[in-house]
Amino acid sequence: RKQLPRGPYPLPLIGNLHQLFYYCWKNGGLVEGYAEIEKSFGKVYTVWIGPMPTVFISDYDVAQETHVKRANVFGTRYAPGIMNYVRFDKGVVASNGEFWQEHRRFALTTLRNFGFGRNIMEERIMDEYRYRFKDFATTGNNNMAKSFETCARSFFDLLTGSVINKVLINERFEQDDADFEKLKTNLSRGLENTGFLDIFCPVNILQSRFLKWRQDSIFQPLDWILELTKRNIAKRVAQLKSGEHVLHDEPDDFLDAYLMKMYKDEKEGLDSTFTLDNLAIDMYDLWIAGQETTSTTLAWACACLLNKPEVVLKAREELVHVTGGHRSLSLTDKKVTPYLSAVISEVQRVASILNVNLFRILEEDTYVGGQPIRAGTAVTAHISMIHVDETLFKNHTEFNPERFLEVEGLDKKMIPFGIGKRACLGESLAKAELYLVLGNMLLDYNLEPVGDVPKIQTITPFGLLKRPPPFKVRFVEVEKS
Numbered sequence: 001r002k003q004l005p006r007g008p009y010p011l012p013l014i015g016n017l018h019q020l021f022y023y024c025w026k027n028g029g030l031v032e033g034y035a036e037i038e039k040s041f042g043k044v045y046t047v048w049i050g051p052m053p054t055v056f057i058s059d060y061d062v063a064q065e066t067h068v069k070r071a072n073v074f075g076t077r078y079a080p081g082i083m084n085y086v087r088f089d090k091g092v093v094a095s096n097g098e099f100w101q102e103h104r105r106f107a108l109t110t111l112r113n114f115g116f117g118r119n120i121m122e123e124r125i126m127d128e129y130r131y132r133f134k135d136f137a138t139t140g141n142n143n144m145a146k147s148f149e150t151c152a153r154s155f156f157d158l159l160t161g162s163v164i165n166k167v168l169i170n171e172r173f174e175q176d177d178a179d180f181e182k183l184k185t186n187l188s189r190g191l192e193n194t195g196f197l198d199i200f201c202p203v204n205i206l207q208s209r210f211l212k213w214r215q216d217s218i219f220q221p222l223d224w225i226l227e228l229t230k231r232n233i234a235k236r237v238a239q240l241k242s243g244e245h246v247l248h249d250e251p252d253d254f255l256d257a258y259l260m261k262m263y264k265d266e267k268e269g270l271d272s273t274f275t276l277d278n279l280a281i282d283m284y285d286l287w288i289a290g291q292e293t294t295s296t297t298l299a300w301a302c303a304c305l306l307n308k309p310e311v312v313l314k315a316r317e318e319l320v321h322v323t324g325g326h327r328s329l330s331l332t333d334k335k336v337t338p339y340l341s342a343v344i345s346e347v348q349r350v351a352s353i354l355n356v357n358l359f360r361i362l363e364e365d366t367y368v369g370g371q372p373i374r375a376g377t378a379v380t381a382h383i384s385m386i387h388v389d390e391t392l393f394k395n396h397t398e399f400n401p402e403r404f405l406e407v408e409g410l411d412k413k414m415i416p417f418g419i420g421k422r423a424c425l426g427e428s429l430a431k432a433e434l435y436l437v438l439g440n441m442l443l444d445y446n447l448e449p450v451g452d453v454p455k456i457q458t459i460t461p462f463g464l465l466k467r468p469p470p471f472k473v474r475f476v477e478v479e480k481s
């Protein structure tokens, strides 16, 4: 316990697991359990997960000082358990060192290039937005109705799933797409069955025959998702060989951009890490990290807005003023829509979709918030706790976008996309999706509850991903003059 921040007294082998389980059970969730530890030990504390010390930072300034100012010390990903299954130190989420740098840089540059010039990123998001609303208004019993009811989560799953799929392989998912159904079922199954301990338990132990009963539920879904990614890659490679598909100087999707880089490296005789096997993991990472996160945030947004119809009206007033009510909202409008930006910040604060953020590992002894911390310790900036800090966000349980207009720069004290050099790679894409989908939805539709208004309360307080309750919503087209 020397050279570590303060924390509850650990027992041999199990560390603080018994206290952690008790606090979480007693208080009704992971965040609430950690809040109890914070009360006794402050905003930087150590919790032993079995023999592994983990340090939680719930203070924005300390997170900034460590993860941003000393990014090199706090920038190594810790991904021992299920996080490293399938990836095995490849991809972007779980890799480190030169491999991570090369693949993160490549993915960032490729996504950024899609946002320049003719801005195919915005085009694709808007195409999917228009297509999806029209599609749902014309299927089932709706028959070009001015309003339609839908399950919020499935609706946004399909919308964001198609956006990321278009970015990756330029293909949209349809409502009855069997691959999409299976993909979603597998992803949900994997996420729902993965527990906190699966993150810390080494892959070889998780794969041992003693844990065979767990493998079907946590590994099989991930295997299937990787399999689908590989199938998509093989299909494109075959199309290139047959001449059915050609590569252009300005690639239309991530897959083409990667293949161009791979063929170029091959031609130049480089010992490159851009191979077909590594491509599959990069795409798997982008799909998994990019779909569920954005879709869950949009579902939270709907739940919050259904609880506060006055926010919908106020946002629409701003948006009609900016667009004249005759055109769609565009990313170039961002500077003149402060209220919509405040709504999005408040949705992300309330949603804080990760109950526990991904971890980093220290490779040298250092200090955190004035306390020593030794090499080999896992550290995380605890997003969900930072976003409920009463000194920054008064009455934090309330959904109140105005707080961001009342206190200048308050949005800068939030870290929904993580912090420092391992922060979210898809931040720009996700922000563009949230802005365009929510903004245009508020401009074009009224939201009505179907049945009870959903509570602004998670149904997965013990899971890794914080989901809103399942609910249906009715979208009613706004009459435009």
Ligand code: HEM
Pocket (backbone or CB within 6 Å): 077, 092, 093, 094, 104, 285, 286, 287, 289, 290, 291, 293, 294, 297, 353, 354, 357, 358, 359, 416, 417, 418, 419, 420, 421, 422, 423, 424, 425, 426, 427, 429, 430
């Ligand atoms: C609202 C949507 C999203 C949220 C809230 C979110 C949040 C996060 C968070 C909290 C992290 C961990 C950061 C850290 O360790 O400090 C992360 C990492 C990551 N995200 Fe996102 N994300 C979102 C959307 C996306 C999208 C659309 C993509 C893909 C295009 C994506 C790709 C990634 C990747 C690849 C990483 C790992 C980065 C690395 O380790 O270098 N995310 N995200």
